[in-house]
Amino acid sequence: MKKTLISFIGLILFSFNVANAELHLELNKGLRASIPIAIVPFANQQNNLSDPLNIASVVSNDLQNSGHFKVMPVSDMQQQPTQLSTVNFNYWQQSGYDYMVIGQVTPQGNGTDKVNFSLLNSVVGNNNAANQNNAVVLSDSFTVPQSQLRTAAHKISDIIYKNLTGIRGVFSTRIAYVLINRPNNKLPTYYLEVADADGYNPRALVQSNAPLMSPSWSPNGQEIAYVSLANQKASIYIVNVISGQQRLVSDFEGINGAPAWSPDGQQLAIVLSKTGQPKIYLYNLASGTLKQLTSGYSIDTEPDFSPDGQSIVFTSDRGGNPQIYQLNLATNQITRMTFDGDYNARPSYTYNGQNIVVLHRDSEGYNIAIQNVASGGLNVLTANGYDSTPSVAPNGQMIIYANNATVNGSLGLVSADGQVQLTFPVPAGSNLQVLEPAWSPFLG
Amino acid sequence: MKTTNVLKMSCLALGLLSLAACSSMGGNGANNLSTTALGSQYGVQPMGVGNNILLAAPHNQSYYYDFNMSVLKPQYVASVQAQANYMVAHPSATLLVAGNTDARGSHEYNMALGERRALSVVNLLKQSGVKSSQIRYISYGDMRPIALGNTETAYAQNRRVDLTYQSK
Numbered sequence: 001m002k003k004t005l006i007s008f009i010g011l012i013l014f015s016f017n018v019a020n021a022e023l024h025l026e027l028n029k030g031l032r033a034s035i036p037i038a039i040v041p042f043a044n045q046q047n048n049l050s051d052p053l054n055i056a057s058v059v060s061n062d063l064q065n066s067g068h069f070k071v072m073p074v075s076d077m078q079q080q081p082t083q084l085s086t087v088n089f090n091y092w093q094q095s096g097y098d099y100m101v102i103g104q105v106t107p108q109g110n111g112t113d114k115v116n117f118s119l120l121n122s123v124v125g126n127n128n129a130a131n132q133n134n135a136v137v138l139s140d141s142f143t144v145p146q147s148q149l150r151t152a153a154h155k156i157s158d159i160i161y162k163n164l165t166g167i168r169g170v171f172s173t174r175i176a177y178v179l180i181n182r183p184n185n186k187l188p189t190y191y192l193e194v195a196d197a198d199g200y201n202p203r204a205l206v207q208s209n210a211p212l213m214s215p216s217w218s219p220n221g222q223e224i225a226y227v228s229l230a231n232q233k234a235s236i237y238i239v240n241v242i243s244g245q246q247r248l249v250s251d252f253e254g255i256n257g258a259p260a261w262s263p264d265g266q267q268l269a270i271v272l273s274k275t276g277q278p279k280i281y282l283y284n285l286a287s288g289t290l291k292q293l294t295s296g297y298s299i300d301t302e303p304d305f306s307p308d309g310q311s312i313v314f315t316s317d318r319g320g321n322p323q324i325y326q327l328n329l330a331t332n333q334i335t336r337m338t339f340d341g342d343y344n345a346r347p348s349y350t351y352n353g354q355n356i357v358v359l360h361r362d363s364e365g366y367n368i369a370i371q372n373v374a375s376g377g378l379n380v381l382t383a384n385g386y387d388s389t390p391s392v393a394p395n396g397q398m399i400i401y402a403n404n405a406t407v408n409g410s411l412g413l414v415s416a417d418g419q420v421q422l423t424f425p426v427p428a429g430s431n432l433q434v435l436e437p438a439w440s441p442f443l444g
Numbered sequence: 445m446k447t448t449n450v451l452k453m454s455c456l457a458l459g460l461l462s463l464a465a466c467s468s469m470g471g472n473g474a475n476n477l478s479t480t481a482l483g484s485q486y487g488v489q490p491m492g493v494g495n496n497i498l499l500a501a502p503h504n505q506s507y508y509y510d511f512n513m514s515v516l517k518p519q520y521v522a523s524v525q526a527q528a529n530y531m532v533a534h535p536s537a538t539l540l541v542a543g544n545t546d547a548r549g550s551h552e553y554n555m556a557l558g559e560r561r562a563l564s565v566v567n568l569l570k571q572s573g574v575k576s577s578q579i580r581y582i583s584y585g586d587m588r589p590i591a592l593g594n595t596e597t598a599y600a601q602n603r604r605v606d607l608t609y610q611s612k
Contacts, residue, residue, distance in 0.1 A: 187486075211584060211587035211588055213551055213552070213555075213585075213587060214551065214552060229582065229584060229587065229588075232540055232542075232580065232582050233580075233582055234555075234582065234583070254559060254581075254583075255555055255556065255559055255583060257552050257555050258552040258555075271552065271556075273556070273559055276563075278555075278556040278559065299553065299556040299557070299560075301552045301553055301555070301556050302550065302552045302553065315550065315552075315553055317553075322549075322550070322553055343549065345549065345550035345553050346550040346551075346552070346553070359549070359550050361549070366548060366549060386547075386548075386594060388549070388550060388551065389550070389551065404547060404594070405594065407592045407593050435551075436551065
């Protein structure tokens with residue numbers, strides 16, 4: 001099976017003339033039973049292992065960081081075949097790696113490379129020495145601009161991950177986050193950044209000398225709604241991730257905040273305090289009409305739609321302290337969802353709607369927790385004590401959040417079962433602070 | 445428990461931002477973020493100084509709040525009323541009232557808490573006769589701290605309403 005994929009999703013991000021620190025993942029904890037796999041350096045790439053465009057290196061990191069795989073260190077590989085005909089399956093099975101990936105990068109001229117890869121089952125291969133083709137689980141190829149080899153690598157990771165776990169991978173998705181630069185003796189600059197899910201290729205989509213907040217991806221991944229506090233007022237904007245064009249959504253007196261897209265992309269749930277109290281409204285993007293959803297003397301904020309669009313979860317202090325409530329959009333009935341602890345906020349549904357992820361405070365501080373919607377059982381996933389803004393990956397496997405334990409902050413990843421934890425550290429000693437991550441939907 | 449497996453850790457400075465600390469990445473060294481200079485950047489009085497000028501009017505003020513509270517403390521009431529008296533006597537004067545919170549908790553919830561703090565001052569100004577048209581207010585939530593870090597001192601300085609004259 002061969003096909004040619006000429007272009008990947010090429011998002012042209014407006015890049016301001018500033019540098020952006022790349023935040024690179026570190027795996028801190030990975031306790032899952034994992035699938036052993038060896039990603040052999042591709043032909044024409046063996047000598048470039050530290051190159052960010054090295055496909056085997058990118059795929060290895062992707063799979064290792066997912067927590068589902070035990071990836072063979074390249075330094076342990078006594079053989080590095082790049083063609084099926086030269087694979088000694090006995091060696092790979094004896095080394096304990098049931099799966100392996102081989103491939104080739106072939107320059108095509110005009111700045112493009114053809115990337116071929118095969119996922120092999122070394123156990124099958126070792127038992128079928130007469131016909132090694134039986135060991136081929138799948139093969140695929142892409143032709144990409146040489147500058148996009150990393151994109152091709154993430155695509156390969158997605159294909160392998162889906163085949164071996166049955167779960168759609170998020171290696172080709174993106175994250176948005178807010179980066180603050182605080183140069184000494186100068187006012188801070190705030191950036192709304194978009195980067196690959198592994199932290200590479202960051203671009204500043206919006207730059208401001210006033211705080212930026214609450215990025216929220218549209219369901220098609222093409223737009224981000226966010227909050228600006230420029231000009232001494234709060235405003236909600238939508239920025240197009242591809243063109244960089246912006247449009248104002250809302251700038252009433254008081255709070256204009258916490259935008260969240262409806263699953264069909266046609267409405268935003270937003271928070272306005274124009275009546276004196278922060279309340280949740282539905283804003284119809286086509287007609288511009290507003291519908292107030294909640295009322296009363298309480299803080300109601302941080303709405304998030306259920307995946308079926310039938311209800312909204314939100315944070316409210318109507319019971320005396322912040323807890324999560326669910327609003328049924330058909331009946332307007334409001335039901336309290338969280339009862340564990342005296343502070344639960346910033347709810348978001350996992351993409352199957354079976355769980356909500358929240359910011360939870362207990363004696364260990366502010367941590368990320370997940371609650372099963374049906375049973376109400378709450379499981380605290382992190383133990384940093386200074387966490388905020390959880391955002392769920394579109395396959396529901398990982399949650400990205402901000403860890404504010406240090407002045408610089410960091411982004412953390414934790415698996416939905418708490419078993420895998422990773423961090424994107426910000427350079428210690430820098431003037432940078434990172435916060436407010438938001439995971440994109442599946443792209444393309 | 446941290447068995448850090450450093451998968452990828454390089455320090456790329458791709459342009460103007462100078463990441464001076466590249467060589468110390470991964471260490472626990474002190475950071476360069478000032479914990480004292482931010483307030484002056486925003487034109488905000490550091491805590492303590494304000495106590496001497498509370499009753500001066502017209503004079504920019506900062507009022508501080510207890511954790512998770514949005515009630516104006518009694519010791520600030522006379523100060524707000526002094527500003528109100530000036531505003532009533534000077535109808536062309538305008539004020540910006542900005543509410544802030546400490547870094548803990550959820551950003552958007554803190555926006556709401558910061559607005560309640562701002563309104564605790566705005567409402568007293570209005571009750572004292574100041575016209576709505578003379579007052580603008582905003583919550584910055586936890587997004588504009590004057591003190592950084594997870595210390596009680598920093599938290600206390602950031603739980604704050606800044607009253608700033610836009611015109612006198």
